[in-house]
Amino acid sequence: MDVLSSALLALFLVGYLVLAGSDVGLSMLMPVVGRAPGQRRRVVAAIAPYFLASEVWLVAAVGVLAGLFPATEHHVVAELWPVLVALLAGWLVRDAGLWSRARVDRPDWRAVCDGAIVAGGWTVALAWGLIVAGLLTGGPAASPFTVACAAAVVCLFALRGAAFGAERLVGADECDSADAAARATRPLARAGLGLAVAAAAAAFLPGGPTGGAAVVSLVLAAVLVGALAATSGLTGPMLSRHTSAVAIAVPGLFVVLAADLPVAAIPATTGAFVWATLAPMVPVMVIGQVWLYRMTRQPAPEPTFFA
């Protein structure tokens, strides 16, 4: 039961990073890939079907953390309160921009909403960088590792967004933004590679990660470097959809497998209660997610509710 529940938490966290990484990352890159008003509308149209279905993974992760791992949650909140507040604020601002953008047909209104989407996206990515670093070092530490780790995570979000944009922004007449996103994958992967190596080196300086899972860390670091190296080399954007997914999953796996977090045994009744109510709903959850991602593979031809 404990292993299964931990796996569930890990699934929600990594699933959130992989899925929401796309739309958060594309929000960050909006100034680069959406230069004209029509391009910005397409960027939001690319984000909109996904953010509804991807942010629920984080909500579910928070729910599992509160209900099945309260001791872990208590530790995380106590250590990282300001960063978590920043994450929540960035999330709120970005979503408010996405929900409001198409509501008023005025350029200044859209400019404010686009600003909220971009600023919120960067805040969310940076907050995740600080959360990953803070969990690995066992609390917020002003160290070279924190800086390199946070920067690397921000870079991975942007890379994920670029890979997503390179596919989703391809359209009949406005291919500029898809090209811009595709061109961004290689420099972002190179920057990510540099930052990942810097973080690995800084891990041995004071203020580096605590916790002893050396073998796991080594394997995860090798996976990250391999994924980023593939994208920074000759293939460029071609396989970046997959390599960026692997790359952004790594920080989540680091937190799950290598961070030194207090975990208490889950009382049997609570575990059974949660799993018994969850199990019958799993097929509905899977069907909904797969259906939405399949249905919206092609951008909507008509303007929708969001853009």
Next chain:
Amino acid sequence: MLEDPLLLARLQFALTAATHYMFVALTLGLAPYILVTQAVAAVRGDRSRMAAVRFWGGLYLVNYGMGVLSGLVMELQLGLNWSGLQEVFGYSFAAPIAVETMTAFFVESTFLGLWVFGWDRMGRWAHLACFAVVTTTAYASAWWVLVANGFLRHPVGFETVDGVAHLTDPAALLANPASALAFGHVVTGAALVGALVIAAVSAYHLMRRDDPHGIFRRGVRYAAITVTLLVLPVAAFGGTQFEYFGEAPPTSGLTYSAEEIAAIEATAEGGAAEVAGLAGETTMVLAWTLIALMGPLMLLAWPFGGLDRWRWFLAPLVAAPLLPYAASAGGWVFRETGRQPWVVVHHLTTADAMTPLSPGTALVSFSLFTGAFAVLASVTCWLLVRYARLGPDGGPLAERGETASEEPAAPVHPF
């Protein structure tokens, strides 16, 4: 006041929860009406009813967005500002919330996405099924949240092991009368909110004789029937809860002895919370009395054609939604202040539940989220009123392109 983190954290949570519920009540109240309208439209292939679904669905989405944003902040705030509650009651109070996030909200948000983006991409039955899932999970969500909330008021089904509450009896948790009665009260109350919002929007357009699809004559009739039928059940579900107020929960004594409980309750300052609770109760009862008069009056006007024609009769209906909203806010203030000084009655005080925060950080968090909420809630209310006044042709889901169809419509993708 600004030097007291506890007061700020309490006020912040009260404002977040109140904002959240204002939008949730309309979500719950509109969803079944939209679902039934869409089902009738699908069965009959009725375009005018589909126009109604697009109109009310547009208002539903604008409202839902704010409900989600405030819900996210509320859930994360529980962990951030009230970590003492999570530490002691995580396995009992937070377990239903964990179930809610996965089985209700996760599914609701995904299927709402399917509903929004599936208008032109899926068949009418699949599209209807998506909204049926959205409606069901919206109510499931309310049920699980009230299971958690009912536990605070009437904690049951746990034992304390090393200072941590362990769930022992999930059946007692689910059958908690403080949850079941509150769910009945919230469902019927939300139906009144939905009905009176529908009545107000309908009355506004009927006064202008602007109802080409018959959306508003059907809306005002739905409101007349719903308000008449549900005004007594909402009071019955609410009134039955009074017997649990002030009564010791069955688990009383597990954490503190009777003397300690009496001492804690004696030293607690009644003050502002007590006054707010009394004001909430008065508002709730007063608003309910006025709503109770409205249903029969609307039924009386119906056979004379008054629901469609009498402008003097329809004009006051435009302001009617203020009543159920005031009653809901008052009811929640009454319920939640009535629990003080406890967060979990007879087990954990509100003061002990709070995350230790310095006055500065508490003030920053309070200003940040209260300010953001004030802006977002105002914008959402303004948008709702604006779309309600624009009518079926100006809504965010209204069919586009019929007037300017020089080019053939873009092909619909077949998956």
